[in-house]
Amino acid sequence: xxxxxxxxxxxxxxxxxxxxxxxxxxxxxxxxxxxxxxxxxxxxxxxxxxxxxxxxxxxxxxxxxxxxxxxxxxxxxxxxxxxxxxxxxxxxxxxxxxxxxxxxxxxxxxxxxxxxxxxxxxxxxxxxxxxxxxxxxxxxxxxxxxxxxxxxxxxxxxxxxxxxxxxxxxxxxxxxxxxxxxxxx
Amino acid sequence: xxxxxxxxxxxxxxxxxxxxxxxxxxxxxxxxxxxxxxxxxxxxxxxxxxxxxxxxxxxxxxxxxxxxxxxxxxxxxxxxxxxxxxxxxxxxxxxxxxxxxxxxxxxxxxxxxxxxxxxxxxxxxxxxxxxxxxxxxxxxxxxxxxxxxxxxxxxxxxxxxxxxxxxxxxxxxxxxxxxxxxxxxxxx
Numbered sequence: 001x002x003x004x005x006x007x008x009x010x011x012x013x014x015x016x017x018x019x020x021x022x023x024x025x026x027x028x029x030x031x032x033x034x035x036x037x038x039x040x041x042x043x044x045x046x047x048x049x050x051x052x053x054x055x056x057x058x059x060x061x062x063x064x065x066x067x068x069x070x071x072x073x074x075x076x077x078x079x080x081x082x083x084x085x086x087x088x089x090x091x092x093x094x095x096x097x098x099x100x101x102x103x104x105x106x107x108x109x110x111x112x113x114x115x116x117x118x119x120x121x122x123x124x125x126x127x128x129x130x131x132x133x134x135x136x137x138x139x140x141x142x143x144x145x146x147x148x149x150x151x152x153x154x155x156x157x158x159x160x161x162x163x164x165x166x167x168x169x170x171x172x173x174x175x176x177x178x179x180x181x182x183x184x185x
Numbered sequence: 186x187x188x189x190x191x192x193x194x195x196x197x198x199x200x201x202x203x204x205x206x207x208x209x210x211x212x213x214x215x216x217x218x219x220x221x222x223x224x225x226x227x228x229x230x231x232x233x234x235x236x237x238x239x240x241x242x243x244x245x246x247x248x249x250x251x252x253x254x255x256x257x258x259x260x261x262x263x264x265x266x267x268x269x270x271x272x273x274x275x276x277x278x279x280x281x282x283x284x285x286x287x288x289x290x291x292x293x294x295x296x297x298x299x300x301x302x303x304x305x306x307x308x309x310x311x312x313x314x315x316x317x318x319x320x321x322x323x324x325x326x327x328x329x330x331x332x333x334x335x336x337x338x339x340x341x342x343x344x345x346x347x348x349x350x351x352x353x354x355x356x357x358x359x360x361x362x363x364x365x366x367x368x369x370x371x372x373x
Contacts (some may be wrong), residue, residue: 011356018336030229033222034271035264037189040222045279049359050331052307053316057328059309062317066344070329077333096241119321135325138345 006036013043032123060102060149065119071104071144074136088176095185096152103152108142109164110175116168117143132167142176155182190264193218197260200252207253215247217265223271230275232334244271308366315365323358326351 015021016029033040043105056062058079061076080101084092089107096103111117136143145162164176197216199211223244227237247270251257252312257266316324329340330351337348337355 010359011352014355014359018330018334020336020338030226030272031227031265031268034219034226034268035188035190035193037218037222040225044221044225046359047225048307049312049362050334052309053327053331054311054333055309056313056316057332059313061313064324064328065321066325066329067341072330074332131321134321135329137343 005056006038008032008036008039010046013039015047017043017047018092048056054113058101060146062163063142063147063151065131065134065136065144065145067135067140068142068144069137069140071102071106071146074102075104082139084180086178088178091179091181092182093181095183097185100145100149102149103149104175105145105162105180106142107162107164107178111136111138111140111142111175114138114166114175116166118165118167118172119143119145120163120165122163123160152182156184158182189218190261193263194261197252197257197263200249200256201255201260204253204255212249215263216249219248219267220245222264223267226268226271227275240271240274243274247274311366312362315362318365319358319361323354323361326354327358327362330355 009146012029016026016033019026021029033043057074071081075083080098080099082100082103083092084094084103084105085108086092086105090104094105114136116132117134117136119134121129121131122128134143143164160180160182162176162178162180163174164178166173166175193215196211196215199208202208203211220241224237224241227240228234231237231240242333244267248257248263248267251266252260252263257263259266286344316327319327325344326340329335329343330337337351340346341348341351346354
């Protein structure tokens with residue numbers, strides 16, 4: 001006998017997991033998941049994926065640019081975050097100590113009305129790296145750069161420069177340049 | 186066509202039909218089938234792996250007891266019965282360690298799925314590389330979502346986007362991430 005196939009989508013499973021559905025829908029999904037091994041396994045795989053993503057974030061293995069509020073949340077949860085604040089045109093002497101778990105650089109910039117923001121990093125080893133369309137909160141006073149912790153730990157006395165570029169169609173304008181003078185801890 | 190419900194019901198009937206004797210094979214298989222689903226329910230509603238594991242054991246013990254006693258009137262709806270039991274236990278939250286130990290000691294069924302059935306752990310190095318390769322916006326949405334299981338409207342509020350937009354980016358990011366993980370797996 002053929003096995004019945006379930007048509008519940010991944011989006012529906014994720015909506016259930018993240019609390020995006022109402023109480024009645026949640027109850028129905030609770031019941032469905034207890035009766036459907038396939039959906040239960042698919043959701044478990046999604047949950048494990050999410051756990052792995054969280055783990056990578058907390059391990060600091062990769063860099064990202066995020067709204068300041070999110071980084072504040074991570075810090076409030078107890079992570080040891082070394083923070084720097086820079087105004088446009090500013091520079092800072094920075095390092096990473098052995099017990100720092102993340103480093104966050106808050107780059108102040110005027111974001112009101114900005115639709116697309118690119119992040120340009122000039123690194124002594126990697127050269128120039130342009131990250132297009134970073135995620136940001138247009139109501140915030142800037143973005144927060146969280147670099148890769150393992151990479152930071154390899155830096156000696158070296159300088160990195162970051163530029164924030166607003167892209168509007170074919171036009172671009174620089175809204176901030178920031179300089180990081182690294183020293184080993 | 187068969188369904189999981191049919192298979193679960195067949196096992197439930199075997200357990201009921203064998204009473205007062207025990208169909209150890211049917212009980213073990215029912216635990217193997219239902220255990221992970223109960224655990225996932227526990228993880229959703231208790232947000233703790235340890236609490237979910239405890240819930241799974243407690244519910245399975247209770248369900249097996251009821252099946253043996255003939256207390257499950259509709260074996261074809263055993264999953265609904267399990268849901269009711271799990272829901273009540275989560276609400277009650279009454280699970281003193283001494284009581285649990287007494288109950289589990291009296292129940293010599295192995296309620297924990299065998300190691301061989303556990304899913305393969307995710308390769309953290311590979312997922313790190315794949316996350317790094319994602320477009321920045323997709324990476325940000327996935328990280329902001331899964332750091333603390335945030336719904337789309339909460340992530341949207343932090344990014345000045347609509348919840349619908351966040352869900353689209355999230356879905357695209359997950360698809361791309363999964364594709365990268367599968368490709369990386371094939372080439373290693």
